[in-house]
Amino acid sequence: MKKFYLLPSLLALSFLLMGMSKPIEKETLATPQVQKSVERKTHYTKPHAGIYLDYQRPDNLQIDDRLELQLNFKVRDQAEQLQIEVSVSEALLLESGSKFEFETVINKFNSVTVVATGLKEGSARINVGATILVAGRYQSRSFSIPVIVGEPTQSKSTVTGVVISKPGYRVDEAQGVVSMPAVETSE
Amino acid sequence: MKFNYLIKLAILCLFASLVSCGGSGGSSNPVTAIGSCTLGTGTDLSVSGTIKFERIPLQSSGALNFNAITSQPANAIQVEAVCNSVIAATTTDDNGLYTLSLPSGTQGVFIRAKAQMIKTGIPSWNVEIKNSSQSSGLLFALDGSPFNLEGLDVTRNLLATAGNVGSSYPNNAARAAAPFAILDTIYKSMQLVLSVEPNAVFPALDVIWSDDNEDGTYYTNNQINILGSTVDTDEFDEHVIAHEWGHYYQDAFSRDNSVGGSHTLRDILDIRVAFSEGFGNAYSAMVTGNTIYKDSQGLSSGFSFDVESNNCINKGWFSECSVQSVLYDFFDAINDDVFSLGFDEIHGVMTSNVPTSSSLTSIFSFINHFKNLTSINAAAVDNLLAVQTIDSITDDYATGVSDGGYIIGSTDVFPIYDTRAFPLTDVCSTGDNISAEEVYGLGVSRFIRFTAPSSGNYRFTANWTSGLNVSDPDMYLFRNGTIVAAGQSVVNRSESFVSNLVAGSEYILEVLEYTYVNLDVPYNRSASGAINKTCFTVSRAPI
Numbered sequence: 249m250k251k252f253y254l255l256p257s258l259l260a261l262s263f264l265l266m267g268m269s270k271p272i273e274k275e276t277l278a279t280p281q282v283q284k285s286v287e288r289k290t291h292y293t294k295p296h297a298g299i300y301l302d303y304q305r306p307d308n309l310q311i312d313d314r315l316e317l318q319l320n321f322k323v324r325d326q327a328e329q330l331q332i333e334v335s336v337s338e339a340l341l342l343e344s345g346s347k348f349e350f351e352t353v354i355n356k357f358n359s360v361t362v363v364a365t366g367l368k369e370g371s372a373r374i375n376v377g378a379t380i381l382v383a384g385r386y387q388s389r390s391f392s393i394p395v396i397v398g399e400p401t402q403s404k405s406t407v408t409g410v411v412i413s414k415p416g417y418r419v420d421e422a423q424g425v426v427s428m429p430a431v432e433t434s435e
Numbered sequence: 436m437k438f439n440y441l442i443k444l445a446i447l448c449l450f451a452s453l454v455s456c457g458g459s460g461g462s463s464n465p466v467t468a469i470g471s472c473t474l475g476t477g478t479d480l481s482v483s484g485t486i487k488f489e490r491i492p493l494q495s496s497g498a499l500n501f502n503a504i505t506s507q508p509a510n511a512i513q514v515e516a517v518c519n520s521v522i523a524a525t526t527t528d529d530n531g532l533y534t535l536s537l538p539s540g541t542q543g544v545f546i547r548a549k550a551q552m553i554k555t556g557i558p559s560w561n562v563e564i565k566n567s568s569q570s571s572g573l574l575f576a577l578d579g580s581p582f583n584l585e586g587l588d589v590t591r592n593l594l595a596t597a598g599n600v601g602s603s604y605p606n607n608a609a610r611a612a613a614p615f616a617i618l619d620t621i622y623k624s625m626q627l628v629l630s631v632e633p634n635a636v637f638p639a640l641d642v643i644w645s646d647d648n649e650d651g652t653y654y655t656n657n658q659i660n661i662l663g664s665t666v667d668t669d670e671f672d673e674h675v676i677a678h679e680w681g682h683y684y685q686d687a688f689s690r691d692n693s694v695g696g697s698h699t700l701r702d703i704l705d706i707r708v709a710f711s712e713g714f715g716n717a718y719s720a721m722v723t724g725n726t727i728y729k730d731s732q733g734l735s736s737g738f739s740f741d742v743e744s745n746n747c748i749n750k751g752w753f754s755e756c757s758v759q760s761v762l763y764d765f766f767d768a769i770n771d772d773v774f775s776l777g778f779d780e781i782h783g784v785m786t787s788n789v790p791t792s793s794s795l796t797s798i799f800s801f802i803n804h805f806k807n808l809t810s811i812n813a814a815a816v817d818n819l820l821a822v823q824t825i826d827s828i829t830d831d832y833a834t835g836v837s838d839g840g841y842i843i844g845s846t847d848v849f850p851i852y853d854t855r856a857f858p859l860t861d862v863c864s865t866g867d868n869i870s871a872e873e874v875y876g877l878g879v880s881r882f883i884r885f886t887a888p889s890s891g892n893y894r895f896t897a898n899w900t901s902g903l904n905v906s907d908p909d910m911y912l913f914r915n916g917t918i919v920a921a922g923q924s925v926v927n928r929s930e931s932f933v934s935n936l937v938a939g940s941e942y943i944l945e946v947l948e949y950t951y952v953n954l955d956v957p958y959n960r961s962a963s964g965a966i967n968k969t970c971f972t973v974s975r976a977p978i
Contacts, residue, residue: 292715294652294675295678295716296698297699387738388497390667392664414568416610419573425547425574426566429609430548430577432593
């Protein structure tokens with residue numbers, strides 16, 4: 249359960265330092281099951297365009313399974329049109345169209361159905377770019393929908409602290425770095 | 436021993452062949468050899484050079500401009516000479532230059548530029564860019580190739596490339612520039628503070644990034660998380676990074692009671708969120724010197740707005756757009772207002788007044804003290820506020836401030852700080868301004884301000900009187916802006932907690948209907964049967 253407050257650490261700290269406030273009454277502490285499981289971190293996010301996406305998180309797919317996912321877009325700005333562009337990562341095959349366009353109506357949902365098939369095991373993504381035209385300026389917002397195909401496992405090889413797990417990067421746990429190659433000159 | 440070495444060599448050869456397939460047109464070095472260096476015993480020689488990174492600038496739309504890549508110096512970063520282990524270290528200057536002294540005769544040494552800025556003493560800082568995926572928590576480093584020192588000084592220049600091919604990122608290349616581009620924006624962000632507080636001590640900051648990071652761009656608890664997935668890359672989005680660093684600034688140097696969450700410029704926000712986010716937006720323009728906030732989306736789109744613009748859609752003290760407009764007008768030299776202050780006065784109020792106020796952080800607790808500075812024309816402040824339909828602010832608690840541009844829904848959000856005596860009836864939380872999931876709208880939380888009549892333990896209780904049939908009230912008790920106690924049970928229609936109060940101390944009691952901001956079950960204010968107003972009677976009793 250996620251919540252907005254970074255609370256309990258502050259409570260504990262204030263309790264220890266001030267010695268005069270107890271954060272939660274004894275009866276409640278004795279029966280923690282009636283308390284919410286509070287997300288302690290507050291996330292301060294970046295501003296975004298007034299485009300919202302609502303969808304039902306897809307279940308895991310098996311290879312050759314077909315996914316039909318309805319994406320519901322809502323726009324809160326006085327936009328002239330809404331453009332949708334859909335792509336999928338390589339574990340999926342996109343079988344529906346990839347580009348859609350709507351005349352926008354504020355706070356009314358515009359729906360798109362994406363159809364994709366599981367191609368191979370892996371953690372896949374349905375990537376969605378939504379763009380509105382507001383007062384002559386294009387404003388975009390990106391979304392990424394996770395899809396699991398099969399039961400993927402992460403593989404990596406390790407020899408004495410050197411891990412090769414991804415092209416272009418070398419993980420050197422002994423030296424505490426992820427090493428990346430430089431373009432090097434000597435003049 | 437020899438067997439291990441051969442295995443390592445074989446892996447390195449394999450890896451080198453992999454990375455040589457990628458890159459952005461330069462001649463990338465193969466992965467550096469490990470454990471094959473011999474330290475010389477001769478006189479010291481100079482090894483010097485520049486550390487640079489490629490920056491992909493943004494177009495006016497906010498989209499990445501792959502056709503205008505530049506190389507920029509990596510300032511103030513750690514550079515090491517590695518011969519099996521670190522044998523010398525230094526920091527780059529403002530031109531990305533470094534110089535190290537190494538003994539002649541050393542064979543197989545290489546230069547490593549770490550994605551870290553660290554300075555001890557006064558001022559001080561420690562910023563590290565760490566990996567969020569494979570072996571998470573490890574520092575990024577840019578490695579040159581091994582070389583020998585044979586009696587002459589040498590030059591070794593390292594360039595961190597963006598890793599693009601045209602306008603895309605191939606899977607087999609490192610995006611080496613990203614950690615250094617992020618550091619560059621953070622370095623600029625720090626300079627604005629150092630310009631007015633040269634002895635600033637910056638708490639350690641971790642930045643989490645990887646080229647597949649899809650966890651969002653956000654600040655939390657001395658950590659900035661930055662998107663790297665090609666769905667939305669943020670490493671070159673200077674306004675975005677400076678915005679998040681602005682949250683770090685508020686946390687480190689001031690106080691921020693914001694509850695965070697999602698937000699747009701048109702949202703009608705909780706006063707704490709509006710100020711926190713508006714400050715971040717204004718700060719991004721101050722740092723970059725560019726009023727057009729730009730955020731690339733995917734590899735060909737963007738999002739942008741003008742921080743300087745006064746044309747906010749929902750003007751008012753609940754709008755991050757209004758906050759950013761006012762704050763930036765104080766700062767800038769653009770001739771549309773009488774202010775051209777730079778950051779000095781803003782920093783002074785943020786560090787001296789905002790964190791010591793008994794109120795919660797908001798435009799009220801900032802403006803009230805800002806207006807009282809001897810260098811400030813208070814009437815001119817009022818004029819700027821009036822443009823945003825904000826009445827004159829005369830205290831930290833919005834006393835006398837009207838709703839301005841706010842269109843009242845089912846629930847009146849006034850008074851912003853309720854000072855009625857306990858028990859208070861009709862303390863009403865509203866879902867009217869929950870515009871979308873994770874948006875903490877104005878009026879969800881209601882604030883009760885009181886002074887403790889005597890020291891001792893008190894029970895605070897909120898009992899439902901009307902509204903949602905299944906109701907989950909919560910309460911938080913603040914003293915000097917710090918939460919000292921809370922009630923967060925899931926008991927239907929009721930909440931209660933006990934806290935010790937100090938006689939004469941001022942407290943803020945926050946009361947809310949949790950249903951409106953429960954992210955597990957997002958609230959839809961427009962759904963059939965939605966009840967956007969839930970009210971409680973709030974009492975306080977000594978025990």
